[in-house]
Amino acid sequence: MLGVVVRRVAIGVPVIIGVSAIIFFVLRVLPGNPVQVITQGAPTTPGERHDIIVEFGLNKPIFSQYLSFLGNAVRGRFGISFATRQPVMGEIGSQAMATVELAVAAMLMTVLLGVGLGVVSALLRDTWVDATIRALSLLGSSMPIIWTGPLLILIFSFTLRLFPANGSGTLSELVLPALSIALVTSGVIIRLVRSSMLEVLGLEFVTALRAKGVPEAWIWLRHILRNALVPAVTLLGVQLGGLLSGAVIAETVFGRQGLGSLLVNGIDEKDYPMVQAIVLIVATAYVAINIVVDVSYAYLDPRVRTQLAR
Amino acid sequence: MPDEQLLSVRDLRISYRTGTGEADLVRAASFDVAPGEIVCLVGESGSGKTLTGRAILGLLHHNDRMRVSGSVVFGGRELTGLPDRSLRTVRGSQIAMIFQDPVAALDPVVRVGEQVAEAMARRGRRRGRSRVSGEIADLLRRVGITDPELRMRQFPHEISGGMCQRIGIAIALAGDPGLLVADEPTTALDVTIQAQVLDLIAELRRERGLSVLLITHDMGVAARMADRILVMYAGSIVEEAPAADFFVHAAHPYGLGLIRAVPRIDIDRPGRLSAIPGAVPEARNRPPGCAFHPRCPVRLDLCAEEEPAPLRLGGQLVACHRAADMLTGRLSLWDSEAPVG
Known part of the structure; x- marks a missing residue:
């Protein structure tokens, strides 16, 4: 098991380095002058502008800029924000929790909706309930958050007055943004859980369980669901990418604080250090969570465990 | 004579609904199994042997396209038409089944010991955890599994096919049934293991007075085991x-x-x-x-x-x-x- 983790980390490192290169160079290709951001549009002399360029190291060759960015990043230093002239890690640290909260809430909702409705759909297969769930899951996963977000606000905030439309901090303010993300990510999970449960239902061991007199509810919960979760967990790991990008959009739509709004502002303001830091941190989290998913996959399927032990 | 029989099947019909009509898979099969008797149901693949075995346990209910009619009387009680809940009290504890592919008949992600325990728990007795695991170990030892404490903690894929079939037999015996429906129990096994599994079944019949409906296409198996032959x-x-x-x-x-x-x-x-x-x-x-x-x-x-x-x-x-x-x-x-x- 430890071997798996080590191997996955070894694969993850080049992925993260690749991400750092892409974000670093793409930012510098984009039009716009960071010096204007740093001076916040105030009139400056050429000498002052030169001082700023030197202060932020923007005069050095681009590859040496990249290497020093990478070297500092490994030590957890992401530099000074162009916009606020404060260390970016401080600002990220104060905003990160809001995003983690949103991502975790969205993940929980994805699992609840995905597995719950998937099981109901499989149990009541080929009934109107099943048809409705499948239609809704397709609808949910095909609608973007910039559309479902306002729709949810319209229904649950303005009409039903159940949850606040925006803000961050309280639990009730978390519901709508998390739901808007989960609607997208749970659709695929619902359909996968349904189809893999029905696939397991046709296997011989289910007949064998019935033949030994095991109650049907126990067969479904302990055996069929457990077997069907193996592929679902893998997909959940893949869905995490969608979850994180969803969080960025949902924060903007629902006017929440967090890394998403920080990132969007950073891109607007050509705040290189801020954007680089957030992208790199999110990419690292993504890789780390996928390692966790791989390990839990082995936990769910003992056959994988045996293979890994070799 | 019918009251001497443990199992009486009369006029069993199994049909399968297709897009264009119904196909009769089993047509008016009637036979008996007496207490302590080994009856072999022989025939080529596709002759309806397996379906007949499964129909006895009411296992075809779960397929909407299958229609079963006729009468299956076990120990004086009519089983056809019973709801699933009543059938559950028959399955495992009165009629048990072992399967052709012993590995496929076990849940791949659940430990072997738990799968045996599930078959024991049916009898509604409350017992301590350690007693149950002691009973499982005894049962596994009875069907010729060495080191049962280790095996209980293993998963089906960690165990050989022959061993899995012994587990299958242990599961079948866990409810102390009167009739064992054995569907090609040795077909998937090596020849030497085949003989061991057949010997075990014969031994259990002698020991417990178990009746066996042995479904096979292997005439060698039938000749070795059967008291009576049914050709389908x-x-x-x-x-x-x-x-x-x-x-x-x-x-x-x-x-x-x-x-x-x-x-x-x-x-x-x-x-x-x-x-x-x-x-x-x-x-x-x-x-x-x-x-x-x-x-x-x-x-x-x-x-x-x-x-x-x-x-x-x-x-x-x-x-x-x-x-x-x-x-x-x-x-x-x-x-x-x-x-x-």
Whole structure:
């Protein structure tokens, strides 16, 4: 098991380095002058502008800029924000929790909706309930958050007055943004859980369980669901990418604080250090969570465990 | 006589609904199993043996396309038409089943010990955890599993096929059933393991007075195990006979064909294996008259027109127009080049 983790980390490192290169160079290709951001549009002399360029190291060759960015990043230093002239890690640290909260809430909702409705759909297969769930899951996963977000606000905030439309901090303010993300990510999970449960239902061991007199509810919960979760967990790991990008959009739509709004502002303001830091941190989290998913996959399927032990 | 029987199946019909109509997979099968008896249901693949075994336990309910009718009486109680909840009290604790593919019959992600425990828990007794695991270990030891404490903690894929079949037998025995339906229990196993598993079943019959309905296509297995033989062809039971009679003078050409298809080292010369030509017809394309007539070396014109009714000849019950001729030895099949027509 430890071997798996080590191997996955070894694969993850080049992925993260690749991400750092892409974000670093793409930012510098984009039009716009960071010096204007740093001076916040105030009139400056050429000498002052030169001082700023030197202060932020923007005069050095681009590859040496990249290497020093990478070297500092490994030590957890992401530099000074162009916009606020404060260390970016401080600002990220104060905003990160809001995003983690949103991502975790969205993940929980994805699992609840995905597995719950998937099981109901499989149990009541080929009934109107099943048809409705499948239609809704397709609808949910095909609608973007910039559309479902306002729709949810319209229904649950303005009409039903159940949850606040925006803000961050309280639990009730978390519901709508998390739901808007989960609607997208749970659709695929619902359909996968349904189809893999029905696939397991046709296997011989289910007949064998019935033949030994095991109650049907126990067969479904302990055996069929457990077997069907193996592929679902893998997909959940893949869905995490969608979850994180969803969080960025949902924060903007629902006017929440967090890394998403920080990132969007950073891109607007050509705040290189801020954007680089957030992208790199999110990419690292993504890789780390996928390692966790791989390990839990082995936990769910003992056959994988045996293979890994070799 | 019926009250002496442990299991009485009467007029069992299984049909399968397709897009265009219904296909009869099993047609009016009737047979009995007495206490402590081993009855072998033999026939080629596709003849309906497995379905018959599963219908006894009511396991076809779960397929909406299957329709089962007729009567299955076990220990004086009618099982057909019982709701699933009542059937559950029969399954495992009165009639148990072992399966052809022992690995596929176990849940791959649940430990073996727990799967045995599930079969024990059915009897509604409350016992401590350690007592249950002690009982499981005893049961596993009984079916010839060494180091049961280790095996209980393993998963099916960590165990050999033969061992899995022993686990399957342990699961079947856990509820202390009166009848064991064994569906090709040795087909997926190596020959040496086959013999061990068959010996175990025979031993359990002697020890516990267990009745066994052994479904097999292997005539060697049938000869070794059976008290009585049921021959199934295209969904019908075409011959029923005490094993001793059957292997000496099978009265149905199909039954005799099955026996003769087994290579014999003492008689056969190389290149003289007698296979029955052709294959079992599909249920939808069942020939008129006797379903076996297109493959039968001693068919008459009558065979294509009229389905033979079962006829009792001594201890044998045969559905064949030529049964009497078969028994009196006036017919010989396959070994002479010119079958009598």
